[in-house]
Amino acid sequence: MGSLLITGIGSLVTNDPSLGNGPLGIVTDAAVVVSGEEVVWVGPASRAPAADDAYDAGGRAVIPGFVDSHAHLVFAGDRTAEFDARMSGLPYTAGGIRTTVAATRAASDAELSAGVARLMAEALRQGTTVMECKSGYGLTVEDEARSLRIAAAHTDEVTYLGAHVVPAEYTADAYVELVTGAMLDACAPYARWVDVFCERGAFDGDQARAVLESGVKRGLVPRIHANQLGHGPGVRLAVELGAASADHCTHLTDADVAALASGTTVATLLPGAEFSTRAPYPDARRLLDAGVTVALSTDCNPGSSFTTSMPFCVAVAVREMGMTPDEAVWSATLGGARALRRTDVGRITEGARADLVLLDAPSHVHLAYRPGVPLVSAVWRRGRQVV
Numbered sequence: 065m066g067s068l069l070i071t072g073i074g075s076l077v078t079n080d081p082s083l084g085n086g087p088l089g090i091v092t093d094a095a096v097v098v099s100g101e102e103v104v105w106v107g108p109a110s111r112a113p114a115a116d117d118a119y120d121a122g123g124r125a126v127i128p129g130f131v132d133s134h135a136h137l138v139f140a141g142d143r144t145a146e147f148d149a150r151m152s153g154l155p156y157t158a159g160g161i162r163t164t165v166a167a168t169r170a171a172s173d174a175e176l177s178a179g180v181a182r183l184m185a186e187a188l189r190q191g192t193t194v195m196e197c198k199s200g201y202g203l204t205v206e207d208e209a210r211s212l213r214i215a216a217a218h219t220d221e222v223t224y225l226g227a228h229v230v231p232a233e234y235t236a237d238a239y240v241e242l243v244t245g246a247m248l249d250a251c252a253p254y255a256r257w258v259d260v261f262c263e264r265g266a267f268d269g270d271q272a273r274a275v276l277e278s279g280v281k282r283g284l285v286p287r288i289h290a291n292q293l294g295h296g297p298g299v300r301l302a303v304e305l306g307a308a309s310a311d312h313c314t315h316l317t318d319a320d321v322a323a324l325a326s327g328t329t330v331a332t333l334l335p336g337a338e339f340s341t342r343a344p345y346p347d348a349r350r351l352l353d354a355g356v357t358v359a360l361s362t363d364c365n366p367g368s369s370f371t372t373s374m375p376f377c378v379a380v381a382v383r384e385m386g387m388t389p390d391e392a393v394w395s396a397t398l399g400g401a402r403a404l405r406r407t408d409v410g411r412i413t414e415g416a417r418a419d420l421v422l423l424d425a426p427s428h429v430h431l432a433y434r435p436g437v438p439l440v441s442a443v444w445r446r447g448r449q450v451v
Contacts, residue, residue: 065447066116067099071109074123074426078106079398079411088390088428096126098418101446106412119449127393127428129193129419129445130374131400131410133221134311134332136365137180138211139201141167143367150341160367161201161229168201168211177214183364184218187372190438193419193445194400194409196221196361198259200228205247212254221404223257224248224284227275229266240271244278257308258284262298269297276305285405291315292337303327309359309403312337314346324356330403332359333395335380336369348395349386359399360392379435389429418447 076094078084083106084091095112097105105113146160168176180197187195197219199211208226215222226243230236258279262272266289276286286305290298292312299320302310310324311332324331331351338345351358360377363369371377378392387395401410408417422442423430430439443451 065100067097067104068447069095069097069112069115069118070121070126070420071095071112071118072120072122073109073126074121075125075428076106076412077125077127077393077397077428078413079128079394080413083107083413086390088394094126096412096420098444098447101418103412103414103416103418106414121422123426124441125423125425125427125430126412127191127421127423128397128410128412129421129443130191130396131194131398131404131406132187132192132361132364132374133196133309133359133400133403134334134361134363135195135197136200136225136363137183137195137197138176138199138215139164139168139366140171140175140179141366146367147340147370162232164201164366165203165231169204169207173210173214176211177217180214180218183372187362187364187374188443188445189440189451190373190375191421191440191443192372192374193421193443194221194404194406195219196223196257196404198223198225199251200225203228203231205242205250208247209250209254212251216254220256222255223259223287224251224255224279225259225261226251227260227267227272229261236267236271240267240274243275248278248282252279252282252284255284257287259287259289261289262296262301263289263293264296265293269301272298272301273305276301276307280305287311287403291320299323303329308405311361312346313351314338314344316347316350321350321354321356324351325354330357330359330399332361332403333381333385334361334363334369335377335385336371337363338384339380340369345384347386348381348391352387352391357399357402358391358395359403360395361400361403375431375439376435378431382432383435389432392432393428418444420444
């Protein structure tokens, strides 16, 4: 694959302040040179070197590919009725997960893989070039292992979430023993991460600790569903164990915020879940003002956040969660990369993976300014134009 010069970029978000203005490192009238899978040059279009081919951005904006660090894509079935009931006034209590579990267990490998491929293609059309994928809808040794095997065929960012909820056929303690024993043995070879839903109605703090510590012993890196439905120990447990991220972070005490600010754990916020459940939104402003690293993600799943759209999440975060457009775009790109402990994505700098998104707009601000409008005009992933 030869080199490509993308020139005529009206506004380029690099996420490197040393390259341009503000925290996003914005370069105006910019150009980028891609060679193979990497970015090899970034700067003013007037100083761009020659390349084998050229692409004229026509004064439009370019941003890094979105990094979606929290998604549940291996599933079958439909929960439209649950959503309809919830929009009619019934509360969300996470019980619908078991509906998806039954459908997922009954589905074939081919059906599950096709579903993952469809959702990832949908996300790619909206600018997502890296997407994490969890298990959690199998809840048997065989079904969790096959879920992870299927996920691993589509992404490198695979998370073992056997501890999603306790299936009806187990007591909580007996299921934790399975999750930390035979199920972990079967699943660890396919996963990079270990996760647990630490929440009332799912797993308490002691059970969550057991799940994460057992995963760490098998070489997996912890992340956690924490403090979504109410206050609890999840966030502080994440920080104590050095988890890559604590996800949801809707109900936080001052001690929770202080803990996040003191460590390296990223607070991943998932506005699609609050939008789809009519729950209170997390206070991103509170976290940002405390110095916490914040990521934005879709939480794509069939029950509480059935969206693959990172632009939608950016718009909601700006409108409902106190983020500026700059902060939301950073959190949806480099913030997501931080939550996945990646340094090669989420930025447009020399040596970074060539994941770029061309917007049909003069500025990244339009992602929040024009909500619901399909602004993604072109996408390059690993240096190849894929949209």
